[in-house]
Amino acid sequence: MISISANLNIMIKAAEKASKSVIRDFGEVEKLQVSKKGPFDFVTKTDKHVEKILIEELSKIKKNYSFITEETGIIKNIDKENIWIIDPIDGTTNFLHGIPHFAICIALQSKDEIVSGLIFDPIKDEMFFAEKDKGAFLNNQRLRVSKKNSIDECLFSSNHEGVKFSDLNMRYSGCAALDLAYVASGRLDGFFHNNINLWDVAAGEIMIKEAGGIVNDIHKFEVNKIDIKASSAAINSKMLENLVNF
CATH class of the missing domain: 3.40.190.80 (D-Maltodextrin-Binding Protein; domain 2)
Known part of the structure; x- marks a missing residue:
């Protein structure tokens, strides 16, 4: 069993909760491809909605941490040394065109160093995560980089x-x-x-x-x-x- 920190546990739960609306909205995008208005406004709303869920979930436990987010920008709270860094949907253009290759991203920066990170691909149900000095994992399987040298x-x-x-x-x-x-x-x-x-x-x-x-x-x-x-x-x-x- 992998031992993860309380902070990473919050990140995983927040990403899983936010992914429900991402998956639902992704299902709607195909219908919007053929509409006159198109899916752009809809996807922008999804981005903002997902970011709102992530901020709310992360703030429940760590009320004083600050944020750097794609949609909102910098949110300064009491604790300025610990910062959540959020991208609600990385790969928005793929999402917009109905291409199932995008991710929810959360990282925690502490004293100018990234100490934990999560990249969740909700369509393939692949949860990549890592913590400083604890290794990197995909759905609880240890990750190692390639050894190819040619x-x-x-x-x-x-x-x-x-x-x-x-x-x-x-x-x-x-x-x-x-x-x-x-x-x-x-x-x-x-x-x-x-x-x-x-x-x-x-x-x-x-x-x-x-x-x-x-x-x-x-x-x-x-x-x-x-x-x-x-x-x-x-x-x-x-x-x-x-x-x-x-």
Whole structure:
């Protein structure tokens, strides 16, 4: 049995509660694809509704913690050293088009360090989570990064700009959080992206580190202008060589 902290337990429960409305609304998106209004306004409401649930659930136990969220921004409470970082739906464009590849993301930052992270894919029912010095897990199974050390055998992910820049074997999934979770689980070997938001990568950063991978220092950047390069330990130096001008 895995031992998890009280904080991670709250995060899991909050994500599970919020996922119910995400799954229900995702079922409605297909109907809206063919309507004149389209699904955009509907998805924006889902985003805000999910964020509201997460804030409410996390605040029930930790009333004084602060927040950084995608929709609301910074919420300063009494405790400014402990901060919940939330992305209610990472991969909103996928969600909008009825593509089942998106995630609910929650991380906890304590004294400028990410100490726990959760990435929940509600459609595939995959709960990725990690805590500092306790390892990374997928649905209670321990995660380890890939051990492949030949770059030609590796698979990397990025956004549109990263895919255009690199001649590596690339994928572009539209969900940075799941890309990072997939690096932690060995499905992908590396991920890189410039000018990305903290809420997209905070949970994935600790997940990859706890799964034995390497992530550059994301805390030296502004919260909405982060350049991240993350990979397995085995391929990190070769990936960075390939990205020297990125």
